[in-house]
Amino acid sequence: MEDKIKALHELMESSLSKVKDKSELSDFWQTYFSKKGKISELMKGLGKVSKEERPAVGKIINDFKVSAKARYREVEQILEKKELELRNKAETIDITLPAKKREKGCLHPITLVKNQMIDVFAGMGFEIFEGPEIEDESHNFTRLNVPENHPARDMQDTFYVADGILLRTHTSPGQIRVMDTEKPPIKVLVPGRVFRSDSDATHSPMFHQMEGLVIDRKITLCDLQGMLDKFVRNIFGESVRTRLRPSYFPFTEPSVEVDVSCFECGGKGCNLCKQTGWIEVLGGGIVHPKVLENGGIDPNEYSGLAFGIGIERIAMLKYGINNIGLFFENDLRFLSQFRD
Ligand code: DAH
Numbered sequence: 001m002e003d004k005i006k007a008l009h010e011l012m013e014s015s016l017s018k019v020k021d022k023s024e025l026s027d028f029w030q031t032y033f034s035k036k037g038k039i040s041e042l043m044k045g046l047g048k049v050s051k052e053e054r055p056a057v058g059k060i061i062n063d064f065k066v067s068a069k070a071r072y073r074e075v076e077q078i079l080e081k082k083e084l085e086l087r088n089k090a091e092t093i094d095i096t097l098p099a100k101k102r103e104k105g106c107l108h109p110i111t112l113v114k115n116q117m118i119d120v121f122a123g124m125g126f127e128i129f130e131g132p133e134i135e136d137e138s139h140n141f142t143r144l145n146v147p148e149n150h151p152a153r154d155m156q157d158t159f160y161v162a163d164g165i166l167l168r169t170h171t172s173p174g175q176i177r178v179m180d181t182e183k184p185p186i187k188v189l190v191p192g193r194v195f196r197s198d199s200d201a202t203h204s205p206m207f208h209q210m211e212g213l214v215i216d217r218k219i220t221l222c223d224l225q226g227m228l229d230k231f232v233r234n235i236f237g238e239s240v241r242t243r244l245r246p247s248y249f250p251f252t253e254p255s256v257e258v259d260v261s262c263f264e265c266g267g268k269g270c271n272l273c274k275q276t277g278w279i280e281v282l283g284g285g286i287v288h289p290k291v292l293e294n295g296g297i298d299p300n301e302y303s304g305l306a307f308g309i310g311i312e313r314i315a316m317l318k319y320g321i322n323n324i325g326l327f328f329e330n331d332l333r334f335l336s337q338f339r340d
Helices: 002-018 022-033 038-048 054-090 109-123 151-155 173-181 221-236 289-294 311-319 332-338
Strands: 134-136 160-162 165-167 186-195 206-216 242-249 252-261 278-287 303-310
Touching: 002 022, 002 038, 002 054, 022 038, 022 054, 038 054, 109 186, 109 206, 109 221, 109 311, 109 332, 173 186, 173 206, 173 289, 206 221, 206 278, 206 311, 221 242, 221 252, 221 278, 221 303, 221 311, 242 278, 278 289, 278 311, 303 311
Parallel strands: none
Antiparallel strands: 134 165, 160 165, 186 206, 206 303, 242 252, 252 278, 278 303
């Protein structure tokens, strides 16, 4: 028995010295220490040893088992160390390599223009209000003085989502929502997405507007022009002027179309202003008394001004963009030009 153990000891040492990696080490464990392994086999052989010798032989086997396990752990640690060294070597960082460049993002041109607009009007004391994109006919049309079956509803090609429910065609319903919750003096901006069934180089089914509403005592068209003067100078440059032309919107009376003197040619006439010296930029007017009434405000006491600005239109003019689709294609070659 002792000879057998000695032979096994030698065999173990020689096979352990050949172990090169973890999988071979695990094979070694199977061969020696598993239930059917060589050490269990020795234990089973103990039955054949005489009673007197059994304790001594048992001890020898046990000592062998303990020392074999210790050797196993030693080899295991050496292998682990080797593996770690190899891994560290493979992961060495070459500090001379050029750094990976992380591209800086930038704001979308619509966001840039929207923020600039908000800045100008916030400087005049306007607050921001945001209404829902899904509206009812009452807020989008009726209470804005566009009666049912009135042809003015056809001015805006509406997307209906259910009976009487639609995607807002403009930010003007924000006027009604503000009047429902606030008392004059009111001075709000309503930015947001609007939707119309319309699509060409300058129209998109979804676009952005910025509504303005001011209600107080003795508000006049002069207030409107003064505020819009300030706005266009901030956006297009100090030398531009505004011009009001009569127009029609159901929710304002009088209604005006606001032109800005051409910032490209200074008013002499060029391709951008179609030789007129003026560029149409937005619509506005004095809030119709019926709209004030619909918002629970007494038109004999208060008057208001309102305007609606197409954000894409301003951005297209400001940056010389001729196709509205570019804003929504998310082509980085286009968008990255607005990095500041
Ligand atoms: N809601 C109008 C549109 O989408 C724009 C507009 C015109 C808004 C005149 C106004 C306004 O507040 O007074 O075409």
